[in-house]
Amino acid sequence: xxxxxxxxxxxxxxxxxxxxxxxxxxxxxxxxxxxxxxxxxxxxxxxxxxxxxxxxxxxxxxxxxxxxxxxxxxxxxxxxxxxxxxxxxxxxxxxxxxxxxxxxxxxxxxxxxxxxx
Amino acid sequence: xxxxxxxxxxxxxxxxxxxxxxxxxxxxxxxxxxxxxxxxxxxxxxxxxxxxxxxxxxxxxxxxxxxxxxxxxxxxxxxxxxxxxxxxxxxxxxxxxxxxxxxxxxxxxxxxxxxx
Numbered sequence: 001x002x003x004x005x006x007x008x009x010x011x012x013x014x015x016x017x018x019x020x021x022x023x024x025x026x027x028x029x030x031x032x033x034x035x036x037x038x039x040x041x042x043x044x045x046x047x048x049x050x051x052x053x054x055x056x057x058x059x060x061x062x063x064x065x066x067x068x069x070x071x072x073x074x075x076x077x078x079x080x081x082x083x084x085x086x087x088x089x090x091x092x093x094x095x096x097x098x099x100x101x102x103x104x105x106x107x108x109x110x111x112x113x114x115x116x117x
Numbered sequence: 118x119x120x121x122x123x124x125x126x127x128x129x130x131x132x133x134x135x136x137x138x139x140x141x142x143x144x145x146x147x148x149x150x151x152x153x154x155x156x157x158x159x160x161x162x163x164x165x166x167x168x169x170x171x172x173x174x175x176x177x178x179x180x181x182x183x184x185x186x187x188x189x190x191x192x193x194x195x196x197x198x199x200x201x202x203x204x205x206x207x208x209x210x211x212x213x214x215x216x217x218x219x220x221x222x223x224x225x226x227x228x229x230x231x232x233x
Contacts, residue, residue: 009157035222045160045207045224091159103214104150104175105222107159 003027004092004108012114013082020067021077021111023092029053031097034075035105036066039089048090051075079113087115119143121225123208129231130198138193138228140208148211149191150175150222151183153204160207166191167213198232205229 005024013019025034032053038046051059051066059066067076079086089112093105124139140149147168152160162175166185180202182194191210195202208225 004159037224043205043227043229045209045227047221047223050221093160097214103148104162104165105160105209107161109157109159 003106004094006092006108006111008111009109010112010114012116013079013086015084015115015117016081018078018080019082019113021079021090021092021113023075023077023108025073025075025092025094027073027094027096029096033095034066034068035093035095036064036075036077037091037093038086039091039110040085041088045091049077082115084115084117087113089113121208121210121223123206123225123228125228126226127229129233130195131233132199134198135194135196136198136230137195138206138208138230140191140193140210140225141189142191142208142210142223143189144210144212144223145188146210146212146223147188148213149185150209151181151191151193152207152209153177153202154207154227155204163193163206198230200232203230203232 034051036048049061049064051068063080065078089110091110092108095103121142150165151163154160161177164183166172169188172183184192206228209222211220211222
């Protein structure tokens, strides 16, 4: 079973508008972390934001915020005021505290975001 | 600090050839990982290491071998390359968690490998 599900293979957003990228996860651990990475066309993986399972507040980093709904097991990324440079692949990932592979990151398949001028 | 570096950046192999991908990190991290990224698949773990001299299999280890003789280096070997190993390979490193599951995982720039 997929542990990280990103249901939107591709999305378009108008420049300066906000966009939400969906991520749902599956784990039986009580302690885990959720991450979002950006991968531009140049290929590098850029860490954007982190949310811990025990964090009561939603994480925010500049224009990025994470809409964490623990009961629904969702960790959606919200990008406010989209910019052309936001066009990229976005990956949701999870690390389980007691998962195998020494807390390896488990990735979703990604969402390709295209920002239109 | 260079962070995580990977050598080479690009490589084309013929089926049956062998090669080694080198990953180096200068952050004194204990944990290192090798992933492959295929279109529509996200990143999948090949092998990982929790310290010098240790390695373990990840999700897709077949056809690959690894070694961690020095803490800062993690080598990924393909003994007999196959077209199915055409992919982008990422190395990553991080420190073990002192408490809780957060420690940022740092990625290298990737190696694009094509096997003909």
